Amino acid sequence: MWFSKQISAPEPKQPFFAWSSEEHSVGIRVFDQEHQRLVALMSQVHIALMEKHDRTLALERLEFLIAQARSHFDHEEGVMGNIEFAERDAHMAEHTALIEQANALLQKVQNGSLSALAISAFLKDWLSHMQILDRKYVATMRRHGLR
Ligand SMILES: [Fe+2]
Numbered sequence: 087m088w089f090s091k092q093i094s095a096p097e098p099k100q101p102f103f104a105w106s107s108e109e110h111s112v113g114i115r116v117f118d119q120e121h122q123r124l125v126a127l128m129s130q131v132h133i134a135l136m137e138k139h140d141r142t143l144a145l146e147r148l149e150f151l152i153a154q155a156r157s158h159f160d161h162e163e164g165v166m167g168n169i170e171f172a173e174r175d176a177h178m179a180e181h182t183a184l185i186e187q188a189n190a191l192l193q194k195v196q197n198g199s200l201s202a203l204a205i206s207a208f209l210k211d212w213l214s215h216m217q218i219l220d221r222k223y224v225a226t227m228r229r230h231g232l233r
C-alpha cells in the first residue's frame with residue numbers, strides 16, 4: 087500500500103482566533119490578560135457563527151465583546167493618564183474609532199445590509215489594529231515600571 091504513506095494525518099484545526107504571546111503580547115501583564123480575554127470573546131463570536139450557526143447568539147456575543155473592549159480601552163486610557171503618556175489623545179481617538187467601526191458593523195448586520203459572515207474577518211482586522219496601536223505605549227509604560 088505505497089500510497090498510504092502519502093496520506094498525512096489531518097492538520098489540527100487552527101482556531102480562527104488564538105492567543106499567541108509572540109504575536110500578541112505587549113509585555114504589560116494586566117493588558118496582556120485583557121487582550122487575551124478579548125481574543126477569547128472573539129472566538130466565541132466566531133464559534134456562534136461558524137459552528138453553532140446562530141446569528142442571534144453571534145450578535146449578542148459581538149455586543150458583549152464591544153462593551154468589554156470599551157472597558158479595556160478605558161483602563162488603558164486611565165493608565166496612560168497616570169503616566170502622562172504624550173500620545174494619549176491620539177490613542178484615545180483610535181480607541182473611539184475602533185468602537186465606532188465595530189458598532190457600525192453590528193448595526194449593518196442587525197439591519198441585514200451586511201452578512202453576519204463578514205464579522206470574523208472584521209474582527210481579525212480589528213484585533214490587528216488594536217495590537218499595532220498598543221505597541222506604541224509599551225516603552226513608556228515600562229519606563230514607568232509597569233510590567
Ligand atoms: Fe489594548
Ligand SMILES: [Fe+2]
Nearest residue numbers: 159162219220
Ligand atoms: Fe489601546
